[in-house]
Amino acid sequence: MVDHVAGENVNQVVDPGKGVPDSPGYELPLLLFGGFRTLIDRLHTRLADEGHPDLRPAHGFAMQAIGVRGATASEIGRRLGVSKQAAGKTVDRLLALGYAERADDPADARRKLVHLTPRGYDALARSAAGFDELRAEWCAALGTDRVRALEADLRNVVPEETAFRLDATSWLGGA
Numbered sequence: 001m002v003d004h005v006a007g008e009n010v011n012q013v014v015d016p017g018k019g020v021p022d023s024p025g026y027e028l029p030l031l032l033f034g035g036f037r038t039l040i041d042r043l044h045t046r047l048a049d050e051g052h053p054d055l056r057p058a059h060g061f062a063m064q065a066i067g068v069r070g071a072t073a074s075e076i077g078r079r080l081g082v083s084k085q086a087a088g089k090t091v092d093r094l095l096a097l098g099y100a101e102r103a104d105d106p107a108d109a110r111r112k113l114v115h116l117t118p119r120g121y122d123a124l125a126r127s128a129a130g131f132d133e134l135r136a137e138w139c140a141a142l143g144t145d146r147v148r149a150l151e152a153d154l155r156n157v158v159p160e161e162t163a164f165r166l167d168a169t170s171w172l173g174g175a
Helices: 027-049 057-066 073-080 084-097 119-141 144-157 168-172
Strands: 100-105 108-117
Touching: 027 119, 057 073, 057 084, 057 108, 073 084, 073 108, 073 168, 084 100, 084 108, 108 119, 119 144
Parallel strands: none
Antiparallel strands: 100 108
16 A cells, blocks of 8 residues: 555655665665575575475574573573463474474473474574575675675674574564
8 A cells, every 4th residue: 555645655665766865764674684584485495405394484483492401382482572372382383393392391390391303403403504505605696705794784783682582573563
């Protein structure tokens, strides 16, 4: 839908000519998101070819939230910025796909911990290798110095406490 005020198009997404000599501000988040989406989509195509066809981006975030020590569904939910129920659904899917397993917490028998299985660790290792290869492709296309500069610039403008947060769904409106 396009908004109009006195016959003037005010929707910046479809009206790039606002008299700004540089790119309009709204393009930056869209380009950053497009770069992120391109990397994630290409990674998941690769993972599917390597034996992980059912793995989705949300699963990768959840496996990161589980970590090497394991976590409860509540902890996973907090780390992802979603409800315990939403985290539980994702965990159930990871269990069904063989990426995770539940076990009693040795410190508290009332708690159940979710741990990654060897299949889960394999997916994470393949993801890490895939991201290294995708970064290398960006270096080949843009130049290593430019990619390093981009990374350094992003580190300068992204607050340290949010640089590697996993709770993307909380600001994208997901549960």
